[in-house]
Amino acid sequence: MTTSSVMFVNEGIFGVSDDVEVPMETVRWSNGLAAPMDHGAWILTGINTGLVNVSAQCFDAAPPIEATDWEEIVEVSVRSIAGDLRINSGYSITPDDLPLLNPQGRGWYRMRVHASGRSINPDGVSDEPVEDYLIAVWPQEPTESVVIRSSKMIDEALLANADATPQEAAHSTPELHDTAERDRRVDVRARLLRSLQDD
Numbered sequence: 001m002t003t004s005s006v007m008f009v010n011e012g013i014f015g016v017s018d019d020v021e022v023p024m025e026t027v028r029w030s031n032g033l034a035a036p037m038d039h040g041a042w043i044l045t046g047i048n049t050g051l052v053n054v055s056a057q058c059f060d061a062a063p064p065i066e067a068t069d070w071e072e073i074v075e076v077s078v079r080s081i082a083g084d085l086r087i088n089s090g091y092s093i094t095p096d097d098l099p100l101l102n103p104q105g106r107g108w109y110r111m112r113v114h115a116s117g118r119s120i121n122p123d124g125v126s127d128e129p130v131e132d133y134l135i136a137v138w139p140q141e142p143t144e145s146v147v148i149r150s151s152k153m154i155d156e157a158l159l160a161n162a163d164a165t166p167q168e169a170a171h172s173t174p175e176l177h178d179t180a181e182r183d184r185r186v187d188v189r190a191r192l193l194r195s196l197q198d199d
Contacts, residue, residue: 001057002055002056002057002134003055003056003057003097003098003099004053004054004055004056005053005054005055005097006051006052006053006054006129007051007052007053007054007089007098008050008051008089009045009049009050009051009052009089010048010049010089011048011049012044012045012046012047012048012049012123013042013043013044013045014042014043014045014052014054014087014088014089015040015041015042015043015087015088015089016040016041016042016043016078016085016086016087016088016101016111016135016137017039017040017041017085017086017088018039018040018080018081018082018083018084018085018086019082019084019086020039020081022037022040023037023038023039023040024037026038027042028145029044029157029161030145030157030158030161031074031076031145031147031154031157031158032044032153032154032156032157032158032160033072033074033113033115033118033153033154033157034074034075034076034111034113034145036076036077036078036111036145038079039078039079039080039081040078040079040080040085041076041078041111043113043115043133043135044118045131045133046117046118046119046121046122046123046131046153047121047122047124047126047130047131048123048124048125049125049126050124050125050126050127050128051126051127051128051129052129052130052131052132052133053129053131053132053133054098054132054133054134054135055132055133055134055135056087056098056099056101056134056135056136056137057134057135057136057137058099058100058101058102058103058136058137058138059136059137059138060138060139061138061139062110062138062140063112063136063138065112065148067148067149070114070115070116070134070149071116071117071118071119071149071151072113072114072115072116072118072149072150072151072153072154073112073113073114073115073147073148073149074112074113074146074147074148074154075110075111075112075113075145075146075148076110076111076113076145077108077110077111077140077141077142077143077145078108078109078110078111078137079107079109079142080102080105080107080109081106082106083102083105083106084100084102085100085102085109085137086098086099086100086101087101087135101135101137102137102139104139108139108140108141108142109137109138109139109140110137110138110140110143111135111136111137112135112136112137113133113134113135114132114133114134114135114136115131115132115133116131116132117130117131117132118131118151118153119151119152119153
């Protein structure tokens, strides 16, 4: 079941978190859309301030990927420490009709973030929603973040964060022991550099 609402955002973000202090020092901005922390995550909007459409889904296991209507899709691991994982704007006007995302309680979850419209009014103000988000969550042990459908905004964020310090990298993803995966990342970074130079 999908539940939808219109939500106010400010400073270009909204949250998926428990009602506890947000650990900002652990945020990992690497893909430019979903930024997980040691618990909870931020979702980065295109607009700076205004209204966005947000929908939420809860599952018992990973659902099939529905990419047709979305410009960007990423998956990240998110942890709930209080068992009350919800979408929130950080303001008292957070909609009440969006559901609890983790009815199974505390622990690790996988979050698939879908977005469209982030490039329409970048850093602007929007009194009418021009951006759409779908947040799908299910229980799953933590694993590496994955970009399912990329965009220029995601490509630029990945490139900007490709040279993270060892400490930052330790926060961003589990350590890579797989040589093939390291080679794949080097290749992706090289292709991103070429594509951005061609623009």
